[in-house]
Amino acid sequence: MADETVEVLIVGGSMVGLSTALFLARQGVRPVLVERHRHLSAHPRAQAVSPRTMELMRALGLEGEVRANENPHARYGDILQAESLTGRELGRFRGPFRHDPGEVAATGWTLIGQDKFEPVLRAHAEALGADLRFATEMVSFAQDDAGVDAVLRDLSDGTERSVRARYLVAADGFRSPIRERLGIGVHGPGVFGRQMNIVFHADLDAHVAGRTFFLCFVSNAQVKGVLGKLGGERSDRWVLAPSLPPEDSHQEYNTQACVELVRAAAGVPGLAVTVESCTGWEIGAWVADRFRSGRVLLAGDSAHVMPPTGGFGGNMGVQDAHNLAWKLSLVLRGQAGPELLDSYEQERAPVAEFTVDQGVIRYLQRSGLDEAAAARHQPESTVLFGHVYRSGAVVGESRVDDAFPVEDPVLPSGRPGTRAPHLPLGKAEGGEGVPLHDLLDGGFLLLAGPGGSAWGPALAEVRTATGLAVAFHRIGTAEPAEVSERFAKSYGVGEAGAVLIRPDGFIAWRTSQGPLSAGAELSAGAELSSVLDRILSRAG
Structure with missing residues (x-):
């Protein structure tokens, strides 16, 4: 035992x-x-939390805490390309992590x-x-x-x-x-190369010379890699991620070798450097079978x-x-x-x-x-947001492009298997709506159109039949007309229609019409219960 x-x-x-x-x-x-x-780990490794992941953090109430720990240079966004920090500049481009979610999501990188x-x-x-x-x-x-x-x-x-x-x-x-x-097993391209992360302390501010950038890509005869300043209590803490020859491992680089790589990246031969730690990793691509x-x-x-x-x-x-x-x-x-x-x-x-x-x-x-x-x-x-799920946990609708795993979230279809399009619901202080995905903290949500009031009573039968707590919101009860119009367009349902949103924010089922006749709540409740039984693989 x-x-x-x-x-x-x-x-x-x-x-x-x-x-x-x-x-x-x-x-x-x-x-x-x-x-x-x-x-x-004391190493920064991945240095960006995506808008979709931040959406999940928001639902947990953690967005503020996560953002409070953001790299202080994040606001700069741009990536500098140079021979070294003090060497000839080769270019500058807008970094990949300055995504404005617009109408797709309520939060960004x-x-x-x-x-x-x-x-x-x-x-x-x-x-x-x-x-x-x-x-x-x-x-x-x-x-x-x-x-x-x-x-x-x-x-x-x-x-x-x-x-x-x-x-x-x-x-x-x-x-x-x-x-x-x-x-x-795994399948895919395999390993492309090797890199290591060298976390070090050095006074580089004078060599930054007032320039603003999030990361500096350096490339010279001694080192090719990425140089970035880290946040934290010490202002002299940086990380260098140099590329390694395919046959090398980071264990082969002693402290002095790491110091020389940092000096080459900075372009300052006599730079005083203290190496805090070093770790290696492979750049590769594959998926498990x-x-x-x-x-x-x-x-x-x-x-x-x-x-x-x-x-x-x-x-x-x-x-x-x-x-x-x-x-x-x-x-x-x-x-x-x-x-x-x-x-x-x-x-x-x-x-x-x-x-x-x-x-x-x-x-x-x-x-x-x-x-x-x-x-x-x-x-x-x-x-980030265009995933289309096809599984037993979705009551699907066939389409010509069913083999494609994504759709453009800027032009959402609202079909089952896609992430529920962003909507501002209700009214928060200041007159701003609460983002739909902020409400998805572990349970299902039934979202109905302005004429779908009968779906509310129908949920009573659902809760009794399934034992599940399914939240309900009817568009138009606290939203302006433009939100109702946006709901109809983005979710592809009629005035009395409804969509069932899973705990992960993906649409499980939708109907373009609702229960319109007297007493139809009972049949609607039975239909919803049947849908949930199917989605959750509950024996009939």
Whole structure:
């Protein structure tokens, strides 16, 4: 018999694992997370939280805290290209992270490194009851039809204990020992190159010479890489991410070698440099052949890896976690059938394939290696918000372009499987509407047109029949006419129609007409209950 039993065991305590713990805890599930390192990484690694991820943070009430930790140079946006910081300037371009969401979303990019973002995730996951165990590794695991048996080792004292979990989430990175133990292969271009991150301290302000930029791409005979100033208590803390020869590993670079790379990037031979830490990583692109094996589910880099260009990788992992968390919580509570979890791979794998390709395209274009890739280039807003899900968790509508994994969110269709188009609902102080996605904090939402008042009473039957708390909002009760018009256009429903929005903000079902006759609330309630049963794989 196991020493302890848990509902969900998460392996990996980086951005994706912590997000999984946070989203599950918010849903009332108390997961156990294990991470072999004693502390969170001090390296910034991914340096941008995307508008879609920020949308999820807003719903948790964390947008302000995340933005408060943003890199102080984020406001500059531009990227400088130069031989070195003091050398000849080669150009300047508008950075990829200055996206104005406009009518697509209520929030934009936040330029914050993982070293600042992860502590926010950790603190709030723990506050909600997640059990986060650092300096702990999973030694082994085995699964059966009912759960997963794992052995955990405390690296502080070497003691081991057995754990029985109903599900295991593998957030253990791009090398993913769990994926390898399961025999799940990967496909895609593979490894393009190697880089390392050198976090260092040096007084570079005089060499910046009053110029404003977020990052400086340097290129000379000694070093090619990216130089950026980090936020924090010390104003002299920077990071250099130099490219390495394919055959090199960062372990081959001692402290003095790192100092010389920094000096070459700065263009100051005698610069006083203190190296804080150094770590290496591979630039690659691939997708796992499967995202699930029985009771084990892959998320983040264990499921997909993409180049850093575009800032898609870590954000994709957070969104994996969000997609998975609401489904796991409903299955664990018995409010959904276990088949609901099949929709995780059905939805996220095609999105991963598409997004990896977009990251590769941007990498090749930035590197000047393949201009032909431009033909497949999709706008940033489409990559971030245009996903189209096709799964058992969506009551779909057939279309000619059903094979394509995205649509243009600037011209939304409102069809099931797409992210619910942004709408300002109600009236907040100052007369501004509350963004629709701010209301999606773990539950379903039924959104009806101005003439859909009968959908409200219909929900009484739904709540009784399903045991689910489905929120309701009728457009026009507190919104001006232009919002009603925008709803009709963006969601593609009639005056009395309605859409059912899932906890992750994606449309599960819609109807263009509503219950119009007396007593029709009962039939509408029965239809909604049937839709929810289908979406949640609940036995008839």
